[in-house]
């Protein structure tokens with residue numbers, strides 16, 4: 672029987688002082704460790720290096736985290752970013768080639784916020800860069816002046832698509848309350864993706880990969896925030912962890928052949 676599954680978490684590359692660091696938010700690592708019952712492993716964002724294949728052979732799942740940075744517009748044929756927009760080209764260069772390989776391998780994949788946007792782009796979709804400036808859409812950003820519990824607190828409902836995985840995970844509830852900390856969002860949906868939730872203004876808030884052999888889900892909100900206090904978030908990370916355990920068992924069986 673294999674041990675706990677290993678879940679890879681690609682890092683943000685950030686300049687701190689004179690040096691670059693590869694960072695992952697602790698709340699994501701806790702959600703993997705406690706919520707999914709797995710071992711989180713930070714993946715340096717070195718781009719699409721040959722090591723990526725070697726890395727993939729060691730993992731049982733991948734979590735794509737949120738980030739203040741944004742996918743570079745040239746990745747989806749979008750207009751140049753507004754001045755001051757944060758980017759992380761090495762993270763893009765790591766996650767965008769990784770995503771289809773993970774899904775093709777049947778390795779469980781959970782994507783959150785920026786990770787949700789990366790997944791949409793990896794499947795050929797495009798992004799709104801400043802949703803709040805688009806007629807008809809609400810402002811999905813957090814109030815940076817507010818206390819952090821308010822920033823990550825409930826912001827709006829999302830409508831769950833009947834019969835979808837998330838609808839079932841919610842016990843048949845048609846709506847759930849989610850937080851909202853994003854300026855970008857799905858403009859056109861990537862190929863082979865099925866919407867699982869929408870905000871009241873129509874913005875896509877969750878999707879899955881239609882023919883994925885395993886768990887392949889993405890949400891625009893932040894379920895990792897105080898997940899222990901939210902039954903839906905607990906169920907989401909538990910389902911992700913169970914998929915990773917199944918993948919680990921199959922991988923161990925294959926390694927013994």
Ligand SMILES: N[C@@H](CCC(=O)NCCCC(=O)O)C(=O)O
Pocket residue numbers: 696736737738739740741783784785786852853854855856893
């Ligand atoms: N930059 C993108 C994605 C926003 C996002 O991931 N926010 C969370 C950042 C901090 C955290 O990890 O909780 C956008 O603005 O749409």
